[in-house]
Amino acid sequence: xxxxxxxxxxxxxxxxxxxxxxxxxxxxxxxxxxxxxxxxxxxxxxxxxxxxxxxxxxxxxxxxxxxxxxxxxxxxxxxxxxxxxxxxxxxxxxxxxxxxxxxxxxxxxxxxxxxxxxxxxxxxxxxxxxxxxxxxxxxxxxxxxxxxxxxxxxxxxxxxxxxxxxxxxxxxxxxxxxxxxxxxxxxxxxxxxxxxxxxxxxxxxxxxxxxxxxxxxxxxxxxxxxxxxxxxxxxxxxxxxxxxxxxxxxxxxxxxxxxxxxxxxxxxxxxxxxxxxxxxxxxxxxxxxxxxxxxxxxxxxxxxxxxxx
Amino acid sequence: xxxxxxxxxxxxxxxxxxxxxxxxxxxxxxxxxxxxxxxxxxxxxxxxxxxxxxxxxxxxxxxxxxxxxxxxxxxxxxxxxxxxxxxxxxxxxxxxxxxxxxxxxxxxxxxxxxxxxxxxxxxxxxxxxxxxxxxxxxxxxxxxxxxxxxxxxxxxxxxxxxxxxxxxxxxxxxxxxxxxxxxxxxxxxxxxxxxxxxxxxxxxxxxxxxxxxxxxxxxxxxxxxxxxxxxxxxxxxxxxxxxxxxxxxxxxxxxxxxxxxxxxxxxxxxxxxxxxxxxxxxxxxxxxxxxxxxxxxxxxxxxxxxxxx
Numbered sequence: 001x002x003x004x005x006x007x008x009x010x011x012x013x014x015x016x017x018x019x020x021x022x023x024x025x026x027x028x029x030x031x032x033x034x035x036x037x038x039x040x041x042x043x044x045x046x047x048x049x050x051x052x053x054x055x056x057x058x059x060x061x062x063x064x065x066x067x068x069x070x071x072x073x074x075x076x077x078x079x080x081x082x083x084x085x086x087x088x089x090x091x092x093x094x095x096x097x098x099x100x101x102x103x104x105x106x107x108x109x110x111x112x113x114x115x116x117x118x119x120x121x122x123x124x125x126x127x128x129x130x131x132x133x134x135x136x137x138x139x140x141x142x143x144x145x146x147x148x149x150x151x152x153x154x155x156x157x158x159x160x161x162x163x164x165x166x167x168x169x170x171x172x173x174x175x176x177x178x179x180x181x182x183x184x185x186x187x188x189x190x191x192x193x194x195x196x197x198x199x200x201x202x203x204x205x206x207x208x209x210x211x212x213x214x215x216x217x218x219x220x221x222x223x224x225x226x227x228x229x230x231x232x233x234x235x236x237x238x239x240x241x242x243x244x245x246x247x248x249x250x251x252x253x254x255x256x257x258x259x260x261x262x263x264x265x266x267x268x269x270x271x272x273x274x275x276x277x278x279x280x281x282x283x284x285x286x287x288x289x290x291x292x293x294x295x296x297x298x299x300x301x302x303x304x305x306x307x308x309x
Numbered sequence: 310x311x312x313x314x315x316x317x318x319x320x321x322x323x324x325x326x327x328x329x330x331x332x333x334x335x336x337x338x339x340x341x342x343x344x345x346x347x348x349x350x351x352x353x354x355x356x357x358x359x360x361x362x363x364x365x366x367x368x369x370x371x372x373x374x375x376x377x378x379x380x381x382x383x384x385x386x387x388x389x390x391x392x393x394x395x396x397x398x399x400x401x402x403x404x405x406x407x408x409x410x411x412x413x414x415x416x417x418x419x420x421x422x423x424x425x426x427x428x429x430x431x432x433x434x435x436x437x438x439x440x441x442x443x444x445x446x447x448x449x450x451x452x453x454x455x456x457x458x459x460x461x462x463x464x465x466x467x468x469x470x471x472x473x474x475x476x477x478x479x480x481x482x483x484x485x486x487x488x489x490x491x492x493x494x495x496x497x498x499x500x501x502x503x504x505x506x507x508x509x510x511x512x513x514x515x516x517x518x519x520x521x522x523x524x525x526x527x528x529x530x531x532x533x534x535x536x537x538x539x540x541x542x543x544x545x546x547x548x549x550x551x552x553x554x555x556x557x558x559x560x561x562x563x564x565x566x567x568x569x570x571x572x573x574x575x576x577x578x579x580x581x582x583x584x585x586x587x588x589x590x591x592x593x594x595x596x597x598x599x600x601x602x603x604x605x606x607x608x609x610x611x612x613x614x615x616x617x618x
Contacts, residue, residue, distance in 0.1 A: 086419035110395035
């Protein structure tokens with residue numbers, strides 16, 4: 001069985017979401033124990049991951065050092081996190097596999113995701129990133145061409161476009177490696193967003209891509225059997241916050257889509273996970289939404305929100 | 310013919326060595342025209358690259374933002390540059406290959422290099438990195454465990470260990486991709502330095518690895534025919550600065566080693582390139598030291614310092 005696992009923030013930050021280097025290392029080392037168990041049991045695993053807190057830190061560094069060294073664009077920050085998270089995953093996974101006597105090799109690919117130049121999200125950026133600034137500080141960044149929004153009491157926050165992922169440009173390399181027996185890390189942070197110009201040239205763009213939507217694309221590109229979206233809850237919940245709240249177990253794609261359309265899932269968190277799961281199901285594969293600890297149980301059909309076509 | 314090409318700073322920074330994002334993009338785009346020509350001519354190319362100015366910028370950001378976001382270790386900075394330089398190379402090379410009608414695919418690997426925990430360089434760090442600080446500023450960093458040296462008029466500078474590269478941990482993945490027909494970017498910045506503890510666990514270490522020495526290891530690990538070290542001069546020069554100065558053309562490994570032993574080559578610049586070339590020759594392959602523009606001529610045996618076993 002070939003499975004893409006999309007690791008959420010809790011697999012690579014402290015429980016409170018902070019991302020000091022030792023927090024990241026500790027969380028990733030723990031997560032790789034789970035992944036190594038799956039690999040040892042014979043599952044072909046492809047890993048992808050989020051990078052929100054890590055990119056947040058890099059944006060602050062950009063800002064505070066801008067008078068001395070040139071800031072790098074947002075897409076470069078994403079590429080930077082593919083490097084650091086990639087190394088941490090490789091180190092931890094290599095050691096965890098070796099301890100289990102598993103001879104599998106690992107590889108992490110720098111990965112880009114193609115988006116449309118005329119994606120409507122570019123005209124209406126709405127994804128908040130980085131830290132809050134005062135109105136005055138935000139004004140300076142706005143003069144530099146960035147879009148910032150007044151978020152009330154906490155201050156102003158930068159918003160960027162979150163365009164639709166169209167193609168994982170490096171999925172073929174990932175597939176070559178997976179077919180050769182590697183556990184592969186790719187499309188970190190949803191992939192570094194790039195656009196293709198009319199003359200064929202490729203350029204990075206300042207945007208963020210939802211990592212779960214990219215993971216759905218990747219699942220198809222790698223001809224994986226399914227996608228596991230690993231997050232901090234065991235399953236998606238309907239009726240969240242009400243007395244009738246219940247975790248969703250096995251559910252059809254049509255049923256899940258209907259629940260999503262009725263506004264059951266929060267836009268910035270469970271929403272895109274459900275959307276990714278629906279897309280995977282639409283491509284004739286299965287998807288599961290569960291916690292990191294429950295992946296094996298979810299693969300066995302005992303836990304988690306599981307959706308099939 | 311399979312060739313490893315080690316790209317120096319001038320392939321990815323402005324002529325004066327600065328590394329603003331647009332400088333990097335412009336230099337890499339130009340370098341990839343040369344690489345695409347080689348690939349179009351049927352050469353199997355593996356790329357590796359330096360990252361000094363890029364890491365320098367990241368260290369300054371670390372420093373200036375330390376009060377707000379946690380600094381990351383030096384090895385993480387190296388990993389970050391593998392991400393950014395990797396994406397720039399992939400974008401530029403994909404476009405350059407497409408323009409030539411070459412169907413080759415590209416891939417960039419996050420890459421680690423194993424070093425010995427007890428490498429003697431750790432006890433005597435000597436490789437200068439990052440910017441100069443005042444004695445007072447340096448004192449703060451020294452209290453944080455870093456080693457800084459008084460460099461006279463320009464101020465104090467951090468020095469770190471530059472241990473011997475022992476193994477390219479991700480060379481097997483690179484080889485799988487090269488064998489499958491990919492143009493592969495790997496071991497950027499000499500690879501992210503890691504050590505293996507007695508229990509088998511792997512940890513990054515704060516060090517820099519000479520990219521040309523890693524490239525020599527990589528040449529052997531990939532079973533390449535040879536290594537081209539691309540720099541800003543057409544050939545290594547003997548008698549540098551004297552009236553008898555002359556570029557070295559074809560030279561035997563023994564002859565080159567003897568010249569190196571007599572102190573002909575500057576320690577921080579041509580020295581490691583010559584050392585890397587000698588090591589490649591010792592493994593029964595050829596090496597060339599030449600400028601980016603002259604790689605094709607060097608492969609044809611017309612230009613550059615060319616050393617065979």
